[in-house]
Amino acid sequence: MNIKKKLGIIMMASLMCVCTGCASSVADNTETYFSTVGSTLNTWFANNSEKESGGEKSTDKIKLDTPGEFTLDENGNYSFIGVENADYYLVYFCAPDAVNDGDAFLYSSDALKAEGEGGESYEGNIDDLLRYGYGEYLVKVFAFPSVNDSQHEMSMAATTGYSCSGEQDAPVIDYLWNTFDDTVEVQLSNIDTYTYQCYPDTVDVTFINTEDASDVTVITMEDLSPEHNTLVSDNLKKGTTYNITAVSKSSSAYVLNSESDVADVADNVTFADTNVMSENYLYTDGIARASFSYPQVCENFDLENAGAMNELGVSLKFTFTATPTTAGTGCAYSYIVAGDCRPFSFEDGTLDLYTDGTFLMCQNSEMPPEGPSTIQGIWKDNGDGTETLSFNNATLTTSVD
Numbered sequence: 001m002n003i004k005k006k007l008g009i010i011m012m013a014s015l016m017c018v019c020t021g022c023a024s025s026v027a028d029n030t031e032t033y034f035s036t037v038g039s040t041l042n043t044w045f046a047n048n049s050e051k052e053s054g055g056e057k058s059t060d061k062i063k064l065d066t067p068g069e070f071t072l073d074e075n076g077n078y079s080f081i082g083v084e085n086a087d088y089y090l091v092y093f094c095a096p097d098a099v100n101d102g103d104a105f106l107y108s109s110d111a112l113k114a115e116g117e118g119g120e121s122y123e124g125n126i127d128d129l130l131r132y133g134y135g136e137y138l139v140k141v142f143a144f145p146s147v148n149d150s151q152h153e154m155s156m157a158a159t160t161g162y163s164c165s166g167e168q169d170a171p172v173i174d175y176l177w178n179t180f181d182d183t184v185e186v187q188l189s190n191i192d193t194y195t196y197q198c199y200p201d202t203v204d205v206t207f208i209n210t211e212d213a214s215d216v217t218v219i220t221m222e223d224l225s226p227e228h229n230t231l232v233s234d235n236l237k238k239g240t241t242y243n244i245t246a247v248s249k250s251s252s253a254y255v256l257n258s259e260s261d262v263a264d265v266a267d268n269v270t271f272a273d274t275n276v277m278s279e280n281y282l283y284t285d286g287i288a289r290a291s292f293s294y295p296q297v298c299e300n301f302d303l304e305n306a307g308a309m310n311e312l313g314v315s316l317k318f319t320f321t322a323t324p325t326t327a328g329t330g331c332a333y334s335y336i337v338a339g340d341c342r343p344f345s346f347e348d349g350t351l352d353l354y355t356d357g358t359f360l361m362c363q364n365s366e367m368p369p370e371g372p373s374t375i376q377g378i379w380k381d382n383g384d385g386t387e388t389l390s391f392n393n394a395t396l397t398t399s400v401d
Contacts (some may be wrong), residue, residue, distance in 0.1 A: 010344040020372055059387075061153045064143045070158035072139055072283055076126040080141055080158060084118030087146040093162075094136045101140075101157050107132040126162070134254035136163040136196045165254040169193050170263040171203045173246045176283070176296060177269075177276035179378075180392045184271065186219055187310050188229040195360075197223050198255050200248035207242040210268060215240075241270040276381055285396060288367035291342045294375045294396065295320065298389040300382065303353075306335050309389070318342065320349075328352050337361065353379050359389060371399030 055118045068081035073313035082089070091109035098104060109129040112122065126139075140157035172190035177183075186205045194200060202220050209215035219233045236242070250258060269276060277298035285293040306322035322335040338350030346365035351357045362374045364368065374394040379387045 001129075017274055024296070025260045028047055048246045057279065059374065060151070062151060064145060064152050065154035066156045067141050067143050067158040070141050070160055072126060072160045072162050074107070076162075076164070077123070078126050078129075079121060079123040082114055082116055082118055082120045082122060083155065084159070085145055085149065085152050086114040086118070086143040086155075087149070088144050090124070090142050091126070091145065092140045092142070092157075093130070093132050095138060096136055096138050096161070098138055099159075101142075106137070106142075111144075132164070132194045133194075133196050134165050134252065137161070163254070165256055166197060167257045168197050168200060168250055168255050168260050170260040171205075171246045171248045173203075173244070173263065173265045174278040174281040175244070175265070175276075175279050176278075177236075178237075178393075179271075179273055179275050179390055180394065181231050182236075183234045184219075184236055185230055186221065187281060188221060188224060189282065191224065191226055192230040194224070194248075195226065198250055198252045200250050200260075201252075203246060203248045204214075205246045205265070207236060207244055210241045210243055236271055239270070239272045241268055243267045244269060274378075274388045284324055285393070287370045287398060288341075288344055288372060289369075292339075292344060292363075292367050294361065294363075294373075294391050294393075295389070296391055296393070298391075300386040301379075301389055302386055303333055304385065322351055337363075339363070341367075343361050353387070361391075367369040373398040 020269065050135075064086055065083040067083055069088075070080040072077070072078040078091075080089075089112040091107040091112075093107040096107045107130050112129075115122075124355040139162045139298045140159050142157050143155040145152035145154070152265075169190065171188055172193075174187045174189045176185045176187075178185070188203055191199075197315060202222050203224065205219045207219070217233075217235050219231060219235065221229075221231045246263045250262040252274055266278065275279050276294050276363075281296075283293065283296065284290045287293065300311060301322075304324065304326050309320040309322055318339060318341045321338045325334050325336050327334045331352045332355045333353040335351040336347075337351050338347040339345060339349060344365070344367050346363060346367075348364045349360045350364070351359060352361075357378055357380070359377050359379050360374060361377070362372070364372050366372070374395075374397050375391055376394070377391040378388055379389050383385055
């Protein structure tokens, strides 16, 4: 019986949508997921892996039939016919030359729970199954038996070609001005967006001097990827106020706009004698397995009353709180510092603001594997009873340094 069903996508609790930074095999994908479930499931997938890698195949297992009549049109509408003894189906996006069943895939769907005993039709739109980038693909659908089925193994792939295109988003740029070495680091914060579009060839970040429109500095980011989405430049002039914009560019045949809309990053930003950080600039000092970091900058620090040293943000998920204490030798001000840096916290930190305009902050508790740590910096009077503290990351030391 051919029961036609408009596919209500049923996600198995046991499989999640996978996008890999590097390609994986079908067996790798399924085995990776089930690695936390137990040795029985791992053994099931190991047997399939042996077959794909040319190892000895168990003679008492029968391959499921290949899903039938697999089609995928230019609008992403797909259909295929289910097979007997299938428990679920997976769809994979592969490179066009990945013609073998065991070849690497680029993107994987959620699992589609089998809804019949074979012969039923599955229909839907591919965008509801998985996310994928612009480009050309060989698309495969496999049928899988139940993990408790000792008589069957996954099918061969039904395949079809597919290509998609679209527009690239405007870049989202964050930045850090480091007053200690007069550099700016720009960060492409929406790099993950391009994973499902197309990584730009370049992103141009433009700095325009607000007092001289002819004074323009362009920082060009290239070779962009999730592992490479920042760039440090020393081409800006200290003491200058800038308006900042950005645009992404692509020569891909699958990107419909070769240049994105221009993004307004910031207006009237002065890079001078203090660190300047945009709200969502992401960083880590890597202490305690990246669970602890010092601030980069603390604006409007109340000298007399102290209090919170930083606001909760993307990078720092905790707050340092300073409490005034008797000024130490050579200090204009001294403070006891507490930090709620779960899973670690401390109450015995210190912050000493020296009369020469420098400071030293110490975290004296154990934060394995680094232990206690210190960082230095400078403090600058804001003229209203508050100071701006700029932290010099180059001075960061830990007990293992």
